[in-house]
Amino acid sequence: MQPRLIAFAATAALTLLVLNGLVERHERTLAHGRDLLLALRPVDPRSLMQGDYMALDYQAIRQIEDTLRQPGINPRLSPDDGDVLRAFFKPDPQGVAQLTRVGNGAVDARPDEIMVRIKWVGGSPRLPSNDYFFAEGEGRRFAQAKYALFRVADDGTALLAGLADAQRVLIADHVAPAQRGP
Template sequence: MMRARVIFGGLLLVVVVLVFQVVRKEQVLAHGTSVLLELAPVDPRSLMQGDYMVLDYAVSREARLADDSGSGPKEGRLVLQLDENGVGRFVRHDAPGTPLAPGELLLRYKVRGHRVRLGAESFFFQEGHAERYEQAKYGELRVAGDGSSVLVGLRDAGRQPL
């Protein structure tokens, strides 16, 4: 009887954590700021692998280059400035206590293997639709005030949804 309670308690905890994560992502989708991030050039032969596309953002590369020493924090937030088209440009790494200027927003990152990762590094699509997404020039993210983000879709050079 005690064993069954432990098992069901563990299952309940897992379900509660999963529901919390889903609700949090749904809040970002509903209330987050839409940001377009330019996709950095990637070798087209390795871009498509099955039914997903590996994404590399220009701001990720710029943020990595801004940390010349390579000994910067392994996670934190980037400060982006939105242009008139809603495209985010890297400004600086966030420093605690530094206020944001008008038009700036935060975006969380983690450094893994000398790469700045924004959390949305892959875009999955239906098998057989690779040609449709080969024209992608921007990744569209919804970003919450705390810097958490969710990948919404991809856009072409004219910033139209694919």
């Protein structure tokens, strides 16, 4: 076999292994991650170019920005583009996540907190999902969304699992987040 062909095959196999590992890790987070229910701010659910979707705007992002703008904030928490901060949340009695604090890489979650990695992009904090796409014609149902349900891995990786209505019931399958199986 030619060295080029061997190198190509090895590179392709390595690429497939890495991609498979990422998919498996995300599937594990969606299946076993801790639930985090974040309140949404209203946004228009239609795009002519992309089809039906909802642009997501989170109240928690505004709270993080406000926290970082407070006078006397620790200068180590002044992020640059590409930096990752840690936002810590506790669920309120209704199960909705409330921001408790913001930290950097040296800060760990307390036992009653859920830590989420927040990326700093373009001068503002960003969660991993800013849009939620749904089937054409379902816009009316999804326009009722008041919450986004994330599943969060132990390392703070958060994946959007669905949208929930005012009663905190998932819109897509009408199963309350608290009723999700193990």
